[in-house]
Amino acid sequence: MSIPRRQFLKTAGFGIAAMAAGPAHAWESKAPDDPLGCLVDVTRCIGCRKCELACNQVNKLPEPETPFEDMRVLDAKRRPTAGAYTVVNRYYPGALDERGQLSPTFVKIQCMHCQDPACVSACVTGALSKKENGTVHYDASRCIGCRYCMVACPFEIPAYDFHDPLTPQVRKCTFCLERLEDGKMPGCASICPTEAITFGRRSVLMRLARERIEGDPARYENHVYGEHEAGGTSWLYIAGQPLAKLGFPAVPDEPLPRRSETIQHALFSYLWSPAALFATLALTMKTLSGSKKDKE
Amino acid sequence: MHHPRPIDRPFWSPGVLVMLAVMIAGGAALAVRFVYGLGYATNLSNTNPWGIWIGMDVASGVALAAGGFTTAALAHVFGRHAYEAVTRPALLTAALGYTFVAIAVFVDIGRSWAIWKPIFFHNYNSALFEVAMCVMIYLSVLWIEMIPILAERWGAKIPLLGRLDRGLSGFMWIFIILGVVLSCMHQSSLGTLMVIAPTKVHPLWYTPFLPLLFLLSAFAVGYPMVIVETNLATTSLGLHDEMEVLAPLSRFTIVTLGLYMGLKIWDLLRRGALPLAFDGSLAANSFLVEVGLGVILPWTLLLFPSVRRSRRGLFFAALFVVGGVLLNRVNVFLVSYRPQTQTIPYFPSIGEILVTAGAVATIMFLYRVLTTHAPVLSAPKQEDMAR
Numbered sequence: 001m002s003i004p005r006r007q008f009l010k011t012a013g014f015g016i017a018a019m020a021a022g023p024a025h026a027w028e029s030k031a032p033d034d035p036l037g038c039l040v041d042v043t044r045c046i047g048c049r050k051c052e053l054a055c056n057q058v059n060k061l062p063e064p065e066t067p068f069e070d071m072r073v074l075d076a077k078r079r080p081t082a083g084a085y086t087v088v089n090r091y092y093p094g095a096l097d098e099r100g101q102l103s104p105t106f107v108k109i110q111c112m113h114c115q116d117p118a119c120v121s122a123c124v125t126g127a128l129s130k131k132e133n134g135t136v137h138y139d140a141s142r143c144i145g146c147r148y149c150m151v152a153c154p155f156e157i158p159a160y161d162f163h164d165p166l167t168p169q170v171r172k173c174t175f176c177l178e179r180l181e182d183g184k185m186p187g188c189a190s191i192c193p194t195e196a197i198t199f200g201r202r203s204v205l206m207r208l209a210r211e212r213i214e215g216d217p218a219r220y221e222n223h224v225y226g227e228h229e230a231g232g233t234s235w236l237y238i239a240g241q242p243l244a245k246l247g248f249p250a251v252p253d254e255p256l257p258r259r260s261e262t263i264q265h266a267l268f269s270y271l272w273s274p275a276a277l278f279a280t281l282a283l284t285m286k287t288l289s290g291s292k293k294d295k296e
Numbered sequence: 297m298h299h300p301r302p303i304d305r306p307f308w309s310p311g312v313l314v315m316l317a318v319m320i321a322g323g324a325a326l327a328v329r330f331v332y333g334l335g336y337a338t339n340l341s342n343t344n345p346w347g348i349w350i351g352m353d354v355a356s357g358v359a360l361a362a363g364g365f366t367t368a369a370l371a372h373v374f375g376r377h378a379y380e381a382v383t384r385p386a387l388l389t390a391a392l393g394y395t396f397v398a399i400a401v402f403v404d405i406g407r408s409w410a411i412w413k414p415i416f417f418h419n420y421n422s423a424l425f426e427v428a429m430c431v432m433i434y435l436s437v438l439w440i441e442m443i444p445i446l447a448e449r450w451g452a453k454i455p456l457l458g459r460l461d462r463g464l465s466g467f468m469w470i471f472i473i474l475g476v477v478l479s480c481m482h483q484s485s486l487g488t489l490m491v492i493a494p495t496k497v498h499p500l501w502y503t504p505f506l507p508l509l510f511l512l513s514a515f516a517v518g519y520p521m522v523i524v525e526t527n528l529a530t531t532s533l534g535l536h537d538e539m540e541v542l543a544p545l546s547r548f549t550i551v552t553l554g555l556y557m558g559l560k561i562w563d564l565l566r567r568g569a570l571p572l573a574f575d576g577s578l579a580a581n582s583f584l585v586e587v588g589l590g591v592i593l594p595w596t597l598l599l600f601p602s603v604r605r606s607r608r609g610l611f612f613a614a615l616f617v618v619g620g621v622l623l624n625r626v627n628v629f630l631v632s633y634r635p636q637t638q639t640i641p642y643f644p645s646i647g648e649i650l651v652t653a654g655a656v657a658t659i660m661f662l663y664r665v666l667t668t669h670a671p672v673l674s675a676p677k678q679e680d681m682a683r
Contacts, residue, residue, distance in 0.1 A: 082342075125413050142417050144407050144411060145405040147345035160342060160406065165333035168406035263423075264423055267507075277476075281369070284374060285373045285472075288374055
């Protein structure tokens, strides 16, 4: 075997090894300190869909096909869509009422406003951002419509204007950002007749959740959903059953951006690995090919 | 060695007419997408936001264009000049391939007119941002590398082309190396894309080694792709088979494909995911076809010198490698992608299939146009060989 081939393999191997062993920096959370959030107490929800109505009005969403008063929509499981940023679903997780009938549990779903959102990490242009007040904010003017945020979201929340040919947007709960900035509560929290949605600082909400669970352990599952899920979320849930039985996807505790950002930064901070590879290849070319002029 | 020259074969063959028909159908489907929107033209949904335009046109397209940088590295960087006969057709395929990757992205993103925005709005945390920038720059590099070929034919007629060619010739080595570096960057980052979605990607494919697997499989598929397309081109144009270049080229594939296979199997064993391959599900079977027919079989075949020396044997071994990497990309982006709230599995619509088929036909059509009129291929004609 001729020397250049051995050289080829050796140099290629070196390049790969160099790329794998880059200067890895420990990943750091960019989560805001004590953001605003909401605590949803699933045991208080009566499935009245008023939150859906308020959301529709605040965000100026299109009128739904069936009115918000029509409870028959609860017969099917729904997901948030481009025209409805929050939806209530009804489950029968097994609990019986006083007459021995299966008693329903209602769960509102919307964007969880993660502390370290996968969508924000994924977004090519930074159209999605995590604001200091906790909101995961979408800026349509930067969006190119690649939909990587939808691929990345572990709660499978963002929806898309698939029927707009030129100016579609990613659609999800806005946390009623404008109302928040005016010092008001989000639409859903302010309309809820049973105070199933409590708005406030995340630390306060965590304390409230713990108090409610400890105050009535028979009523609640001993778990605050969103405390650790996906590295923590601004929206928190407590319920009488495991949330997995109420249509919530299984989500790891590790913040989702951690792995991919660690890989990206290990390989490409200061473009060190491309620069090293370029130098290696240029040296190889000079050594093996002699003058670049005699190529042809 | 024969010097590359335009192939003066009659252009309008029945095959070219078929390509033209597929291109027209794809164009019609494209019009539907831009008039009525993605929702009307595709089967994309909130649970499956990416379809074959990303999984095949972009991800597989980038992988199968790897012949461009792998042959350039071999012949120009590592000085194996014997392989120069295949660098020009491989470069042309890569230039056309990446052009259509860019077009596929333009068609797939909802706001096509905003495609330039990543140049000004950066998110360094996003693997897709890096892919976007690399593909954009690499596409320019590929067409810069094409300039000498185009100038050789049209440099006298188009003064600007001739001037560019003369001006760039001293710097061409920079672009050749840059092409290899950019390719290594985005080939691996395409694999990083799915690392952010551990809850959606089937465990047979989900691993933090995805970027390295994507890079190694790109190395592995480069030469097989050159072997396949050279065979197709020499057969359909009635040229000499170039086996004296292709057979030795395939020996590198034993190493690169072997490395890819080794890492893939080691990673599966490490994670204990291998038993899942035998549960009979669609994903499991797709995995078995990908690894069995697309990696292990061709790797074993290529070990035999008799296979490497036989035109038919080499062609089919290479075709299996190409099919295996294509299926790998489709598996990673589509088959393995199963969100927990998914109710209807994704299958491409007629419109999506037509656009993809139209893009492939257009690439082949342009390859034919450029090999007919520009000095790309160097294989002598069969009738000249006989003389």
